[in-house]
Amino acid sequence: MKHRYLGNSGLKISEIAYGNWLTHGSQVENDAATACVHAALDAGITTFDTADVYANTVAESVLGEALAGQRRESLEIFTKVYWPTGPKGPNDVGLSRKHIMESINGSLQRLGTDYVDLYQAHRFDTETPLEETMQAFADVVRQGKALYIGVSEWTADQIRAGHALAKDLGVQLISNQPQYSMLWRVIEGEVVPTSAELGVSQIVWSPIAQGVLTGKYKPGEALPEGSRATDAKGGAQMIDRFMNDEVLGAVQQLTPVAAELDLSMAQLAVAWVLQNENVAAAIIGASRPEQVHENVAASGVTIPAELMARIDETLAAVAVTDARKTAENAPAGRPV
Structure with missing residues (x-):
């Protein structure tokens, strides 16, 4: 496992981080979640990303329990704040x-730690003065x-x-x-250049496009049973934008590229985002330990320029x- 500096x-x-959005506390049982975390540790992953909103705080608890007994100094634990949590009262949301x-x-209580290595604003809060938010973070x-x-998911101007x-x-x-x-690739035009100028890294989520880039979804064919595209708990909604024959057909054409590099399609997708020098880590999720073992093989891969082209x-x-998609996909006001 390769490691990269985070920002300036x-x-x-670890350039591949383990995240538990849409899995821990919701899609997979705790024993399976713990097995995935331990597989990540065994594979050399030291960075773990979660958020208070995942499964309405339960994902943090599951991750904390799975990491219990590990040397804290050897881990980088990240979490986030913004979306509604708990009983979702008027002050249970935002960046006040x-x-x-x-x-x-x-x-911290749920994660079982005295500190997190990185505390993140999960979205920009249009209803709280930025000065108040940053003073609280400080x-x-x-x-x-x-x-x-x-x-x-902040815009370039918001990051600046x-x-x-x-x-x-x-x-x-x-x-x-x-994402x-x-x-x-919406961050490439503005967010990445601004971040590189300021000494800010990207920690990217959904590098496999919710599983679409594994190639398992094929145009004109039925959806694989148990796949994210069939998940009524939220997975299907997230993946819907890619579920059309034009996209799926184009993805199938990447199979020879992956084969040329002796990679699976998923490994190719993770390795591709890591070619961007402004990316410090790609976050992977898993519902089975073998998914972790497959994805970590993307660490350290160099894709030649001709194959990137x-x-x-x-x-294309x-x-x-x-x-503009970064701003368009951002909440206009605090969600309730």
Whole structure:
């Protein structure tokens, strides 16, 4: 397992991180979740990403229990705050000082740790002054409850404004966590150049496009039983944008590229995002330990320039590249 520096900091993280969105506390039983975490540890993954909203706080508890007994100093544990949690009262959402301060305490208790390595704003809060949010994050760092701060799915302008305030407050905003894959490339036009300028890394989620880039979904064929595209708990909704014959047909054309590199399609997808120098880590999820073992093989892979160009050409008609999509997909106000 290779490690990379996170942003302009001295913190190194595994270039493949384990995340438990849509799995722990909802899709898989706790024993299976623990087995996946232990498989990640065995594979050399040291970085684990979660959020308070995942399974309405249960995912944090499951991850904390799965990591119990591990040497804390050998791990990088990330979590996030923004979306509604708990009974979802008027202050159980957003990036107000009240919600941040209460949320970090709850997250630490559930994770069974005194601090997280990275505390992230899960979305931009349009209803709280950014100064209030960043002051609260700075205080969380000064209290020793988080070592660094990051954001998730912020626009380039939002990242720039947050980074400037963090710098004024003497804390380090070092990461952004966006969706990024061969099929969803909206960060490349604005977010990545701005982040590279500021010393901010990307920790990307959905590098396999919710499983579409594994090639298991084929145009004109029935959906595989038990796949994410059949999951009524939320997985099917997330994957729907890619479930059309044009996209699925283009993905099938990548099979020879993966074969040329002696990679599976999933490994190719994870390795592809790691070719971007601004990406510090690709987050993988798993419902079975063997999925972890397969995906970690993407660490350290170099894809030759000619094959990167072939991938671009193959997916040119179906990849989403519009930088405006980051803002368009952001909540206009606090969700309830």
